[in-house]
Amino acid sequence: MRFQVKDSTRAALGIGLAALLLVAAALWLGRDAGGDGRTVVRLRIWDQSFVAAYRASLDEFERANPDLDVRITLVPWASYAQKLRLDVAGGTADDLFWTSLYEDYADSGHLTDIGAALGDSAAAAWDPLAVNQFTRAGKLWAVPQFVDGGSAVYFNRDLLTAAGIDPAALAAAIWSPDDTHDTFRPLLRRLRTGTVWPYNAANDFQSITLPYLGSAGGELQRDGRFAFDSQQGRDAFGYTVRLVGDGLSPSAADTNTSGDFAKNAFLQGRMALFQSGSFNLATVAKSAGFHWGLTMIPEGPAGRVSANNAVGVAGNAATRHPDAVRRVLAWLGSAAGNRYLGESGATIPAVVADQQAYRDYWARQGIDVSPFFDVLRGRQISAGGGAGFPAALQAFTPIFDEMYLGRIPVPIALDRAQRAADAAAAQR
Template sequence: MRRQYVSKILLAGVAVGALALTGCGNNNSNNSSTAQGGSTGKVVHLRYMVWDPNEEVGYKKSIKEFEKLHPDIKVTLEQYSWSTYWHKLLTEMAAGDAPDVFWDHVTYFPQLVSSGELLNLSPYIKKDNVKLSGYYKSLVNQYKYKGNYYGLPKDWDTIALLYNKTEFKKMGIKMPGKLTWNPQNGGSFLKLAEKLTVDKNGKNATQPGFNPKQIKQYGYLSWNQNQEGYLNFVAENGGKFLDKKFGTKLQYDSPKAVQALQFMQNLIYKYHVSPPGSQTKGATSDQTLFDSGKVAMTTEGDWMLTPIAKGANFKIGVAELPMGPAGRVSVMNGLSDAVYAHTKHPQQAWELVKWLAGKKSENLLTSGGWVWSPRPSQDKNFIAYWKKKGINVTPFMKEAKGQTVSFPITYGWNEAYTKIRNTMNLMYLNQLSASQAAKKAVQEADAAFQSAAKGK
């Protein structure tokens, strides 16, 4: 759901291609309704676009309930993969024929809001007296721009440590109540990863004769993922990602950030507790390596629980992130439900968004284990669902209520991230040091930020 395999498509860049799609767009033009959403005897058809196939199941149930309460509104749910989703959405926006309601992500929010593609929801929130105080404040503010709100939070996610509970038991190892790490000697986290790293002769990384060239099981997965991986370690070492929200300066080259990045690289090539970059280049490397038993621990977002649980033939444990020098800090992100600024039915689209962000819909979705609710009061539903599956997900919740940092939000992030990811990949392949990779990433990213920020 939150994976950052972001294409380089811009609204302006898809305008030509969009011309071919204008004839197969929205059905809204043939429908009508009153200005305030009252029934006129005609049914309004809305399109709702999402990207996660697992969550789609839950949202179909929610929409079914919504339609019972709003018989004059019918909703067509459209689900596409992450990359296809954004290509289609931006193309249809360029053609002036986008879905009425859709999922928004913080990496695309600056682009969409500054180009006028998102409906300002503040007047609707005020008119219907929607209380934003019931949500996690950080989630609400992610989609706030120049004093107004351009989306209501639909969920949240933090990053925790998933581990092979069955393998831990087999090896006689217990997950410590609190793990720590530091860039100097790795702390108890590194010691645990070393015990879990075993070569083909059964020796672990702490024992004499251990062969790092013939490893059967790695202790941890350090790979080129920002949200699920290295950004958490950067924050826990006291580093920052950007100079500010909508900023133009990447902070990867600060001393504290470089220390954390070097530690991530050392886990692979110095301590040999993580697979080399050549084995982790695929888009689903984490799930494949973890579910196959190739790695015993991995840092993951809660949105990966369903696919990982389906693919694993062992019991899964969840622990809080290892605590760094600056404490335990998780990247906390959340999606929003947004309304297309040029929808022909803004009131009906708002009714759908208000429903999706309401307690009844959230209760349905959290009770089915699809998402954490953006309301802390409903965390218990999600926890109860996964408890029945034998997985204790409370570490995710504890992190949400502790120290968190937002995913980078700025103009041009998608263009910059393509460059950042390619550069960081060189670090994970051991072709650049952490310092060299950070410096290169900053130079390339800042140019993209500054170019995108012009005229905003």
């Protein structure tokens, strides 16, 4: 005989089972303690290459704090921003998470006030530019973890030698909207005979847009509004767009759709010069099958100007473990906790006392990383921010893509992009 369950009983059992599963999931995802009774704190990051360094740092922390179990959550960069927005709104975000564009979260009350948690004196140990980036309305909203330094030019020494170009000439190069003063473009034309592409002008916000805009004397934002639609902006973008149009840089059809196109072309020996940041240094050192080096970015009408973006760890104001979060933040912002990020050469630590470890690591590899630091000694350009900045970036990027494709003239594109960016920020 087949045993049958009444519909009402089946429904009751189903509801009960569902409830048990939900409780189990809640206990697993948000439980106060691990299986050994320790309090679980979760740290969300977007880069797999940092896991080992963070794990080593957190292991040392846990030895001194045996009541805590700090776990790393990895969310890939491609989906990080969107998932974080959804999780913060839904109350399911990790206790701690990486951030660079934090303003909307701070304004909506979702972040821990770092000054209140760690004391105002804690910021004295951190890179001043990073502290400034994460300060809003007089309060600090993240513990700086690492800085990118400024942009530099990676060069293929073999291709320079074949073209008869001394790296010293590259270091002295000047870009100018006036061809009679421009010495950078002539160098690129000489390099063109020995490689597919001499350089990587493209719609690359941090490595190309900001340095050229800044070295033209322009600004990204002013008084809370976008300001790149200026004569300086037209000079900067006019120069880089022309490099693409003249075949001195890859087609925007390639670079618009792949942020790694230029890096891969350089590593394959098909590009002589690759302007980028310290975040690509470890990859180049590991993968370049040729002699290479680093030098300063070309000097513009206003000198050599770069941005210095930072990544920090923010505390989730909705955490169930505020004291545990405070203790982890204090460790990650200390010289002892932050040093792990620099010892392997992975990145430039935000704790100033630890930055020499980064320089020492690369010096042992025979690589002079001073261009990343020297470019920041003079004027710098802000990488932007403020409420609604992510939406503004999303609004103007496709217009810049069309500009680099040659479909929209530079003056029209800048006007259109600036109006779109301001409108998007205002509608956040």
